[in-house]
Structure formats: structure tokens, C-alpha cells
Amino acid sequence: MGEIAEHISADATLSPLAQAAISPKITAPVRKFYVQRGSKVKEGQLLAVLENSDLAAQALDNKGQYTAAQAGYEMQTKAQVPEDYNKAQLDVAQAQAQLRLQQEIVAARKKLLEEGAIAGRDYDTAVAALAQVQSAYDIALNHFNSLQRISRSATLQQAEGQLSSAKGKYLAAEAQVSYSAIHSPISGIVTDRPLFAGETANSGSTLITVMDTSSLLAKVHLSQTVAQRLSLGDEAQVKMQGVDEPIPAKVSLISPALDPGSTTVEVWLRVENAAGKYKAGTPVRTSITGRTVLKAVKVPQTAILTAQDGTKSVMVIASDGTARKTAVQLGITDGQDVQITTGLKGSEMVITTGAYGLDEGTKVQIGKPDAGGEK
Numbered sequence: 001m002g003e004i005a006e007h008i009s010a011d012a013t014l015s016p017l018a019q020a021a022i023s024p025k026i027t028a029p030v031r032k033f034y035v036q037r038g039s040k041v042k043e044g045q046l047l048a049v050l051e052n053s054d055l056a057a058q059a060l061d062n063k064g065q066y067t068a069a070q071a072g073y074e075m076q077t078k079a080q081v082p083e084d085y086n087k088a089q090l091d092v093a094q095a096q097a098q099l100r101l102q103q104e105i106v107a108a109r110k111k112l113l114e115e116g117a118i119a120g121r122d123y124d125t126a127v128a129a130l131a132q133v134q135s136a137y138d139i140a141l142n143h144f145n146s147l148q149r150i151s152r153s154a155t156l157q158q159a160e161g162q163l164s165s166a167k168g169k170y171l172a173a174e175a176q177v178s179y180s181a182i183h184s185p186i187s188g189i190v191t192d193r194p195l196f197a198g199e200t201a202n203s204g205s206t207l208i209t210v211m212d213t214s215s216l217l218a219k220v221h222l223s224q225t226v227a228q229r230l231s232l233g234d235e236a237q238v239k240m241q242g243v244d245e246p247i248p249a250k251v252s253l254i255s256p257a258l259d260p261g262s263t264t265v266e267v268w269l270r271v272e273n274a275a276g277k278y279k280a281g282t283p284v285r286t287s288i289t290g291r292t293v294l295k296a297v298k299v300p301q302t303a304i305l306t307a308q309d310g311t312k313s314v315m316v317i318a319s320d321g322t323a324r325k326t327a328v329q330l331g332i333t334d335g336q337d338v339q340i341t342t343g344l345k346g347s348e349m350v351i352t353t354g355a356y357g358l359d360e361g362t363k364v365q366i367g368k369p370d371a372g373g374e375k
Helices: 053-115 120-178
Strands: 002-022 028-033 046-050 181-183 188-192 208-222 235-239 247-254 265-272 283-296 298-300 312-317 323-333 337-342
Touching (some): 002 323, 053 120, 235 265, 283 323, 283 337
Antiparallel strands (some): 002 208, 028 046, 046 181, 208 265, 298 337, 323 337
């Protein structure tokens, strides 16, 4: 009887806390590198510059077109469109004045015609002139209404569209120039830099790799039942070759979903590595401390017998000195001992080694502690 704390063991490989495989968005020769492999970098730091003379020239050309488009937009919106609108409005006013004048002339000649003061031809001439003036007024009014409803708005939209297009091309050219400056998205250490200055960096291929190894992650996959017993912050240990003492770690993530391939739960153990003593990619053996049972019946793991159907049992020495197989149910294990939840009370004498070689009912004799072994 005694206390037992669950230890969940699994193999893993140390991974960096964050990693960035930086690849350029353009294909160009490398003008200059500012870091070497092993250099410590900060987020946003300039790492390399690619050749960009052609891109800078194209950006300058697009900037000129954008400036010209801005001037054209100003002229159209502040000069041309208002002038066209005012001219059309003035044409309507002039045509309307001429129409009123001609209407008065027709009315006067009609009266004179009725009085016999003028010939009918003079009245007909005034009526024909009125029709012409009416037509000119209608044309001027339709042009003004069209300009007011459609043309003015369409002209402004066209000017805005041309300006937006020029601005978009200019911004795209500026973006291409900015792509030639390679910055680090994270703080960390440069772990790979395959090219030298002057060599061509291809778009999409890794130019520089940066890893944040201030902390390392051991990612293990556990069964759902085991993972359910864990909590964030649980204590753990990591063992690796070349390091005598276990390295402390803590559970930093428990995946909320099962892995569809293995139906296991991914659990991350975080190992502090501010001094940079441990390396990413190192294989390790992990051990997570789970729940603890204060008063447990426990036996060494070597005492457990497993049948072909998976059932568990132990060999107990009965009061008559014979070995008797007793079925048991197992609980948690700390890697050396295992908890017995049913089958034993804690007062029995259990054979811990060599039980596989004993048949049911075999007579056994207990030796003295200094003699040791079985008889």
C-alpha cells in the first residue's frame, strides 16, 4: 500500500516554438546578406536585399503615370466637368430667352394679321422661326438634362476609374520593390541560409530559415482516455541522450480534436531553452505526471501477467505455499509500479519475477532476505 503518481511516457522529437522558412515573392539575384547561419535576429529585422533596379525603375514610371492621372482627375472634376455643366446651363437659358421672344413675335403678328395690318406670309414666317427656336431649346434642354443625370456622373466615374487604375499600378510596383527586402517575421536564430550573395533566389524557394528556440516543444500523441486526465500546466520531464538529469517541462497544449489518422490526441510539452542548450530535432523520451492516488494497492510491473485475450493477473502465494493465479484490474502506473484496482487487498504476497515459469499450484518456498531468490 502506498502513494502512486501516474507517469505517461511517450517518444517525441523536440520542435522549435516557432519557425519561419522565408522565401522571396520575386526571383532575383541576392545583392547582400546581413545575417549568417547562427545569427540571432529580432522580429522585423532586415536579413537580405535582392537586386531591384529594374523594379525601382518600373515603380518610378508608374509613379509618374499616377501623378499624371491625379492631374487629369483634378482638371476633369474641377475644370472640365463644371465648365461643360455651366455652358449647357447657359445654352438652355439663351434658347429659352429666344423662345420667349419668338413666341411674343408670333403673338403680335397674329394680332396684326387678324387686323389686316400684315400679310399672311409674314405670320407664317414668324411661326416657322418659332418652330426652329423651339427645336433649339428642346435640344439644349435635353443636353443639359443628360449632362446633369448621366454624363456628369459618368465623366466623374471615368476620371475616378483612371485615377484608381494608375494608383493600383503604382502601389503594385512599389510592392514589388518592397519584396526585394527580406525581413524576419519572428525573433529567433538563423538555422539555414543555403545561398551566397550574387546567387539567384527563386520565388517560393527557401532563402533563410529562422527558428525561435527560446522554448522547445515535445509533441506526443496519447489515447483519448489518457489525454482526458491531463490539464494545462501539468508537470512533465524530458530525457535525452547526453543529458544526465531529466529536463523539466510542462503541458502547454492539449489538442481539442482527435487526429483523424491515428484517433489520438496531440499534447505539447514545453521545455524552456533560454540558454540555447538544447537543439531542435533531438529525439527525446517524455514522461508526464498525471493524477496521484494516495492510498493505492501497487505491485511492480514485472509482476503482471498478460494472457492472450489481454486479461491481467498476478501469481499470489497462497497460505498452503502454492502459487495461485489471481485476476486483477490495473489502474495508473508510474513506470515502475502499477496500481491494482481490483483483485488484491494489499496484504497478499505476490511473485514479482519469474511468475511466467510457474504453473498453477506449484509449491514455492520463501527464502531468507540474505539468501534471496526462489526455491
